[in-house]
Amino acid sequence: MKAVKILERVLTTIPIMFGVAIIVFFFMRLTPGDPVDIMMGRGGAVTEREIELLREQFNLDKPLQVQLWYFLRDAVQGNLGYSYVRNKPVLDLLTERLPATIELTLGALLVSLIVALPIGILSAVRQNSFLDRSSMAGAFLGISMPGFWLGIILILLFAVRLHWLPAQGRLSYEIQLQEITGLYVLDSILTHNMPALQDSLKHLVLPSITLGAGVAAIIARVLRSSMLEVLRSDYVKLARAKGATEWVVVMKHALRNALIPTVTVVGLQVGVLLGGNMIVETVFGWPGLGRVVVDSIFNRDFPLVQGAVMVYAFTFVLTNLVVDVLYTYLNPKITL
């Protein structure tokens, strides 16, 4: 039953993706700026015929409704069009970069959970203690630190000064790795490639910390406040009265319930991380999706923007679904 419901939810993402893509289709064309003009750059010789041919090639000479029809017709068949500037199918461009973005997102998520869970729990259990105050001050710092600033500081410290970690990239050029999923850490494990595993993990550390810092702060604060609320509830008192140890009270009775709002926030943050890590990708030369999408917006590379937005919409809906499924495990009273 649950599987059918999940499938239903997955299927509903399709109209959402198309809806979003159509909105973006019109918004992009409403913004001033001609893709062909931009393509030709500020310099060099161009002929009239060349400009004409480019418009023809990308159907930019056709009326808007015809362009939309072409886009929808091709998209249904799994063809998201061709990037104007990069002369490559949009789907190829998205799939070659998505793994890098996913890997970074997972790395950041891991960092943020490792940091946020103990801090959130401990500062709730020891409310108003020194630990609580200092970790919440740290959380404020984490939220307010801009990614590019933290990234550069980490690079200067760990790459330039200490030489512990690399400043940029995903893998050193001298390391060979057979790509299977495009997630380098996973690929290294799958192919039993120890040097690649070490190297890709080293490259992942600084960007993950940079991206994860802000998220960790948010998660820690949400977890703390929901823990505080739960710890005051009657069933926790009852658990204590029954003589359960403090560990069991906190970890089993309180945390499980406090995790429900936390999971919601984490789910939303995953969406934000997937879509919004352009700055960290830029600072660390991380070849992810964010940078290409921002470039394509500036280049008015309509098909690429449309394709990327569809991917983002899909991942957002999907993470929400995962969150909903997780609810049912955390609280069996909730159904999908």
Place this chain on the structure above:
Amino acid sequence: MKGNSMIQLLTRGLLLVVLALTACGPAAAPTSAPPAQPPPAQPTQPPQVVVVTATPAPGRSTLVVALARAPLSIDPADHRSRESETVIRDMYDGLVTRDTTSGVHMELAESTQWLDPKTLEIKLRKGVKFHDGSEMKADDVVFTYNRVIKENAIEYPQAHTSPRKGLISPLVSIDKKDDYTVVMNFSGAWPAAMQMLVHQQIVSKAYVEKNGTKGLIEKPMGTGPFKFVSTKTGFEEVVLERFDDYYGGAPDLQPVGKACVTRAVFRVIPETSTRIAALLAGEVDIISEVPPELVNTLKQVPTVQVKTVAGTRPLWMEMNVKQAPFDDVKVRQALNYAVDKNLIIKKVYNGLAQPLGGPLMPINNFADPNLKPYPYDKDKALALLKEAGWTPGADGVLAKGGQKFTFVIDTLDATRSLAEAIASLYRDIGIDATVRIWEYSVVQPKLLAGERQAYVGDWGDSAFDPIGHMEAKWSTYVKGSTYGRGNFSGYSNKRVDELILAGETENDVAKRHAIYNEAQKLIYDEAPAVFLVLPEAIEAASSRVQNWGPASDSRENLHDVCLK
């Protein structure tokens, strides 16, 4: 890239501060006595401290170059970006090549001869090998050029015409005479031919026919000094390996022979501070696009060398000549006199730029050396403005007929500080100038429609020839055409238009000089723009890198580079 550049600006500042703050290592020499006199304050100079030492990975024989942007394609016929050309030209050679200082030289061509003003015969070098071992012959050259000039000749990802066609638009056809001779037929005399052939690289006919364009992009194969090894995620990393059977390159340009390094890697690091950090950490050997304000700091690092070369992107402030107050030539000239270019070069470009003496950059082969940059002369500017009817009002702002002299300078984020410096110089003489930052794709149509007042911007001139440049920038704007494509002042002068057209087909160099000199003088006098500066291109490398230097046209000539 407005948001992006803003971040870059902030991080650059941050880099400077952090480098200075962490300067307490053992490198700091103890001072025995205070200096007799305090040194003069230099508010705009970055902190003069030696901070970090680049530590190259010991024994690394691979040369790593960090670029600011990824190549968009690595098919020699299918791109219109400098980064693409930078990478392509280390794998592919052209018929001719260019050296920043000495002009065009034969590369795969042995000699060229004009049979008549419209026909060019090219003899090919014999025994040149492609990376797959086959010999390069006339068929390959004919195929390469047809792939560029024929419509819809590139089949992947969908049939389309090469975006490089416009660079050699007068080329009508190319024929093979024998295995080592080709003949190019042009639609008319085309004096810029040799300069423009530099930008086309030769591919193998057999290879492209067998593997298609997709195969050529996935595994490029040319006659250049380096063979393609691998690439990652949309050319974010391109690994090359020395081609041991290389014919040696242009015989006029030393060193001749195979490349010095065995492996070369291009890596994309978009963030300036990270590029510099990677150089200091010894992860990369050469970095492109170093901002001028960091040059002094980098020069303090003993294991880093910084080199500059004149760039090819001159900057002007174009004024809308169809609108008051810029419809008056005296006002436009006054605004030229009111800009202290030397001050701007010193403060904005850290001394790394040269003033423009007119519409062409000084390193263009046809720039008129007799045209000197408008000198900085506030009094003359004010006198000219007075003649035009602009006199100081009670608040010090110039006014005419009750109307104050106030205008907006539009620019892009990259040239924000230049525009702000100019605005402050204008405020200095009573003109209320303010700066507005735009995204290029948004402001460009407004400029062409004559809806804006003034625009500070650049226009590339990497061919070193007025063709392509003069027609785009200074001839009358014709909608949908290449003429006036970048003419943001609305300037239109019949005589200048005639001269630009004449220059495009005049083969006699002396006559061509005369034509362009007349055009330049007219534009100089009518001043549709404030002729500003030509910034230098700045690159840095680790001190292990030898025989290296940046090129004006952004080429990274890795063939010559050695590692110590």
